[in-house]
Amino acid sequence: xxxxxTLYTIVFIFIVSFSFVFLLSMTNQVTIERVExxxxxxxxxxxxxxxxxxxxxxxxxxEEFDRVFADEDAGLFARRGDDRVIFAMEFVGAGLWGPIAGxxxxxxxxxxMVGIEFVEDNETPGLGGRINEPWFKxxxxxVNISGGRIRVSVMEPADASAGRVDGVTGATRTSDAIESIVxxxxxxxxxxxxxxxxxxxxxxxxxx
Amino acid sequence: xxxxxxxxxxxxxNNLWTNNPIFMQVLGICSALAVTNLLTNTAIMTIGxxxxxxxxxxxxxxxxxxxxxxxxxxxxxxxxxxxxxxxDIVLKAYLPEISRNLGPYVxxxxxxxxxxxxxxxFAQSNGPVISFWDGVTSGLGYMxxxxxxxxxxxxxxxxxxxxxxxxxxxFIPWTIMVVPPSAFFLLGFxxxxxxxxxxxxGAPA
Numbered sequence: 001x002x003x004x005x006t007l008y009t010i011v012f013i014f015i016v017s018f019s020f021v022f023l024l025s026m027t028n029q030v031t032i033e034r035v036e037x038x039x040x041x042x043x044x045x046x047x048x049x050x051x052x053x054x055x056x057x058x059x060x061x062x063e064e065f066d067r068v069f070a071d072e073d074a075g076l077f078a079r080r081g082d083d084r085v086i087f088a089m090e091f092v093g094a095g096l097w098g099p100i101a102g103x104x105x106x107x108x109x110x111x112x113m114v115g116i117e118f119v120e121d122n123e124t125p126g127l128g129g130r131i132n133e134p135w136f137k138x139x140x141x142x143v144n145i146s147g148g149r150i151r152v153s154v155m156e157p158a159d160a161s162a163g164r165v166d167g168v169t170g171a172t173r174t175s176d177a178i179e180s181i182v183x184x185x186x187x188x189x190x191x192x193x194x195x196x197x198x199x200x201x202x203x204x205x206x207x208x
Numbered sequence: 209x210x211x212x213x214x215x216x217x218x219x220x221x222n223n224l225w226t227n228n229p230i231f232m233q234v235l236g237i238c239s240a241l242a243v244t245n246l247l248t249n250t251a252i253m254t255i256g257x258x259x260x261x262x263x264x265x266x267x268x269x270x271x272x273x274x275x276x277x278x279x280x281x282x283x284x285x286x287x288x289x290x291x292x293x294x295x296d297i298v299l300k301a302y303l304p305e306i307s308r309n310l311g312p313y314v315x316x317x318x319x320x321x322x323x324x325x326x327x328x329x330f331a332q333s334n335g336p337v338i339s340f341w342d343g344v345t346s347g348l349g350y351m352x353x354x355x356x357x358x359x360x361x362x363x364x365x366x367x368x369x370x371x372x373x374x375x376x377x378x379f380i381p382w383t384i385m386v387v388p389p390s391a392f393f394l395l396g397f398x399x400x401x402x403x404x405x406x407x408x409x410g411a412p413a
Contacts, residue, residue, distance in 0.1 A: 003276050009278065012274060016286060023290070024294070038300070038304040125246070125386055126385075127383065127386065170383055
């Protein structure tokens with residue numbers, strides 16, 4: 001058989017491609033459930049983290065999440081904690097190199113932030129990427145948002161009661177991006193329409 | 209490359225040192241810049257590259273008798289892509305956190321010139337077992353250099369090693385170390401040091 005002939009080449013390529021793609025599909029099929037479960041857990045973990053729930057033990061995440069009422073289509077979450085009700089909403093916005101996504105949690109008076117958690121970012125590691133460090137995220141706990149806006153800057157001292165948090169030194173554009181993303185989302189969260197949705201979510205969940 | 213010494217020991221020495229993919233052949237530089245600012249990420253990435261190089265060299269060697277010459281490169285790329293996707297799927301399923309950190313770089317292993325280089329230069333004309341060994345040792349040569357660069361970058365850029373705080377809190381991290389240009393400088397030093405050492409040994413540089 002002539003191995004350089006066109007027919008042989010076509011048959012060879014067909015068989016090789018078919019077998020490799022077949023094996024890949026099988027591998028994918030075998031692991032798909034696990035991958036999806038990982039994604040769900042990562043998401044639940046982020047929602048809980050934004051609400052200030054301790055998520056250090058991966059085994060407890062699903063148990064804790066059972067106490068959260070979720071409207072996945074609208075990206076809204078409500079949780080009746082031991083002493084207070086917390087609402088969280090998903091956000092996506094433009095960062096420096098790519099989208100920044102995560103969850104913002106607020107108290108049920110809609111005037112105080114409870115926390116923030118990022119699930120996706122493409123910021124520069126070590127600079128803008130530091131938004132994932134605990135010190136940065138913890139700043140958002142208890143920030144006054146009654147003015148409807150926050151400020152993320154290195155120029156003014158951080159002051160939670162005035163809605164100001166520290167930016168990341170050397171990552172001004174990431175800090176600015178966080179500021180505008182959070183402010184845009186706060187406007188949505190604090191709108192009458194969304195407040196209504198949150199309350200409905202809590203009630204419907206309360207009945208269940 | 210026609211009269212290479214194919215004894216396992218010689219291959220090991222060749223791929224780790226005298227013909228190191230990074231500092232002698234200057235291959236695979238893109239990933240040397242991209243994934244070397246944290247040791248953990250570098251370790252996982254280079255293990256991935258090592259496995260992919262080993263298995264794709266083996267597969268290329270197994271299939272070489274059936275391969276029509278004109279589609280040789282296409283088939284090699286297909287084989288490499290196959291193993292890279294397997295690595296990607298395994299990471300997503302079992303190490304989701306690392307998979308998230310590495311992001312697109314796992315997929316970009318496909319473009320790592322070392323893998324194709326070994327497939328073309330070695331596996332195409334040698335048996336499967338020795339080709340596997342050649343691929344793995346090439347990967348290890350790559351890993352050694354990248355881990356060295358990552359060690360310096362993480363230590364000076366974050367003050368940590370594998371995520372553990374090593375330097376005192378008072379240490380001010382070097383911002384330059386976490387951004388890609390530092391990898392250029394370090395790589396330059398590594399190539400310089402490697403070639404100088406080899407010149408002293410009298411080996412052809």
